[in-house]
Amino acid sequence: MNHHVCNLIFFTLIILLSSKTKAQQNYSGNSILGCNNNDEKGPSPAFLYTCNGLNKSCMAFVIFKSKPSYNSISTISNFLSLNPKELARINSVNLFAVFPPGKEVIVPVNCSCLTNDYYQAETKYILGPNSTYLTVANDTFQGLSTCDSLMRVNRYGELDLHQGMELHVPLRCACPTYHQKTNGIKYLLTYSVNWGDNISYIATRFNVAVGNLLDANGFSTQTEMLYPFTTVLIPLQSEPVSSTTIVVNDPPTMTPSTGRSFKKCKSKKKVLIIAIATSVLVLCVILFLLFLFLFLLRKRSGSFFNRGNRVKNKIGISSEEIRGKIAIIEHISKVYSFEEITEATENFSSKNRINGSLFRGEFGNGKEVLAVKRMRGDASKEVNLLKKINHFNLIKLQGYCENNDCHYLVYEYMENGSLREWLSKNSSIEHQSLAKRIQIALDIANGLQYLHNFTEPCYVHKDINSGNILLNKDLRAKIAKLALAEESKIMITSDCPKSYVVGSVSYLAPEYLYAGVVSTKMDVYAFGVVLLELITGKDSITLQDGREVMLYEIIENIVDNDNEEEKVSLFIDPCLIGSCRKACALQLVKLSLACLIQEPEKRPNVEEVVSSLLKIQANDMQQRISPTINKSLSLER
Template sequence: MFLCFHSPSIKSQQQYSANELFSCQPTDSFLYTCNGLLSSCHSFLIFKPQPPYTTVTAIAALMSANPRHLARINNVSETAVLPPEKHVFIRVNCSCSDHYYQANTTFHITTQAKTYFVIANGTFQGLSTCGLLKHANRFNEFKLEDGFKLKIPLRCACPMKDQVVSGVKYLATYPIGYGDSVRDLAQRFNVTAESVLKANGLSETSTIFPFTTLLIPLRAEPSSAQTIIQRYMPETSVSSAKGSNKKKPLTVGIAAACSFLVFMAFLVTVLGVVYRRRKGQAEKNEEMMISPEDLLVEIASFEKIIKVFSFRELQKATKNFGPKCRIKGSVYRGVFGNQIIAVKKMGIDVSKQVNMLSKIYHFNLLKLYGFCTHKDSSYLVFEYMTMGSLREWLGRQRSEETHGLCTRVQIAMDVAHGLQYLHNFTKPGYVHKNINSSNILLDSNLRAKISNFSLARTTNNGNDISALSTIMGTRGFMAPEYVGNGCVTSKVDVYSFGVVMMELVSGKEAVVREGGHEVLLSTAIATIMEGKNAETELRSITDLANEENGSMEYAMQMRGYKGI
């Protein structure tokens, strides 16, 4: 067995690992411990169809499962295309090896820029972990190339003795999504909330996180009726509401039930994750002007990933950079073949951005398709984001469906994931230095991606502290320590992200007008949260007036978090 962890003590139940699973470092929380009655069993994994895994055969191949069994359990044909609004139940063989349960599959790398973190949390939706993949495979996590075959351990478990006695036949591994709560999952799978809590070592007041897993104890094979993804509104308690002391429901810590408490708790959680300091010294990035010929030589090694466009191709795609194709500033909408693209005209030196964007890959970072150099200008070609910037979206006429708190929390989570990857899962790490609502773009599904890496700096060996003589950024989003002394750390991005989240909650811009004067939104909200009439004043500047009644009450409980 490849895991070199210490032998765990036998416990009466599995323990929920929370956000420890996001770590790529060794931990005994990667897999469930072998404390069941059996050393091997059939168990179920729950998976949400997503391209290119939208058919029975594709999902079965991904999970090394039997397509006939998969089709039968989900009540579909073996040739069926599965809709994204339904989960898929996958039966796997779960066995104990060296004190840990796991199912096994393999995965062939098809995109050179992928990392263990992306594969575990993107492709396998948290059913595996970055740390598991690092321990299971000999390949360097930053040098995964086309054709590499990876071993993928999957998180599963067998029922314990007391579960078997109570009638439990299977444990299903469920990857938590936005808006999930234990009560809702128990209702969906026709089990008690108490049985789910006990199976995962949770209490009624515990917090759960997306991209982590819960074990669902089942008395029979799951039915096709349970594949429908449902989102419920929160109730006031997990158990009966008798008595005066009601308990809050166990919910996803960042989006469940779309309450403001959860939203603020998410802010604290993400700040803690992304705020981690690194060790070592920052790499020094000296500004350097180079010719187009030098640029082509420097980026030649990236031609397999990044396309070198001709200027004529870009002229044709953007109708000669005509006014009808102009999106904003120096950014143009273009059509290249059957693909819509965004073309950004820039100065001559784009080598650093191209170099950086050629080596990183994450769903929440804007994808670079290619570049072009022509005379005294360079052009970067990006994926096109239908809904424009977050700042533009917040300023549009709102509807409850599109601008509800759930949608805004989803956007915040996307930005947090992008920053976490940028800071902690690239080599070298990067500080964006210009996170703001205009540099966060939204696709047609309102999924957010970070853009504009022109000010980004590398870090060295985890210690990203460095100083700049020239302060560059966007007013209202720059951290005080950066404005004061030019100090650049990942905390610069964290501060900016906090301001973006305030914009998401309030709908207001980072710089607001009060009494004829301009005031930073962060200062205004911090002042309100410290005041005596915080609830009333907070309602006046947020979009939460029409949200659930409990949202503002919960928000007041977070007043102690002045640092955010």
């Protein structure tokens, strides 16, 4: 009996110690940059750091970058609810010190497990104008808090935030685990990732072993990608010293380990203005000389000078001019009254909620079903754009309403919801049809081609993802959410990347994510991710060996190798097995990977994507029809 009791005690101790030796907190990856995560199956790094340390509370540190309004000992201590004397001491400055913009300030915090799940340090924040949970987490607090944790600890709904409200803000911190304590680790510092940071650089800066840094954050290798506005934990054997902090200005130059090369962003607007002015002057001179040349030539020959797509038709209007005139025609959108909106949605009842702030509405005594999107802030940009566009594969704005600083946009109703929702289902016959998925891809590409080439001005969508692709009752795809669209003539942002980088990060092209470059090629990149989702049925970020990885990282290594068709078939959506032609699926995979090439200039443009999809669609149709024709011929014989 005693022997069994001893064994039981021994194994219990082993289990307890093994749980303590879970040295790492898992890195959040880009999941922290969204606001739709849940932790129903256990603590999630998209919220805060897990309460798995040896102690329930401890002294910890975070890095906060000085910025206007929060650039001195007094303002930072008030902002983060700190002792100003302790803040001055750890940064080796006096109580009246003012920091330059971008200076990394070491902030000591009391970190504790207020719940059984997560560590946190607490502060409060008074909301400014146009604030959202996401901007407070990623912009105001530089990723030291998270959107999901803010929504959990505050009672306000996402659409109920307004200037002057007080939010409780949980900050990301953690205490060392048993394993870390035994290895001499006394403190954990929460470091907010800068543009272009990588694991080796951070380890060198803070003089910590790369292995300890990998363990502390659950990294498997030191080449894993780090995302701006996320945090990593730095294990320290003593208090951090101010000499390890730097002033963060422009994004750091990309290191070879990132595998990407981007154009450097100019930090001074003055240089950009001079360059633009010079270019305009040169262009004016060239145009004047060209005009003079054409005038003399026309006078001499007595005929029109034809150039490319500016050939005049019989009524003397060029095709480019026709395109421009068609593009600026605004279709008439109905202005609804607020009473019509509330009646149609039954006062925004929960049974009519599609998701988030989108509701189903029955207008005209139920004769017409439409979707109503409730928005705070200025919606004029999206309304003005939607009034100008008219394409089957772009969501149609039927009307709008404004009431008490809220805007209500009324769209056509899409019966099958988002592409992401549709892919998560697997019961219908349509799910088993590769032809349907090719058509969906072609619909998306056609919508992008219209935005890129046939609007005036032309636009970049900037937020293509499977959640923003909607499907009607016939499973035809339409692109939605054009609020982030920018004119495509803007080939690079006017200044260096800011903390308000927008869009779903797993779909963002690297040149935009790391250097702020905006062009039509970033939509092509996002389309490549969506195309992979269509083929595999998986999310853009998926789990492999217990860690989150980009979907394309799993697949890109299997093409151009032996038996690539067989290997691709392993990743095809199981719903398609049996009806999916491997050669056709491989063509789709190769097209998606071409769209995902790191260098934007090497990616196809959207016209080439449409052309490739049409060829794939024709090949697929031929393969489906051929067996039927052969069978008919054999029966005739």
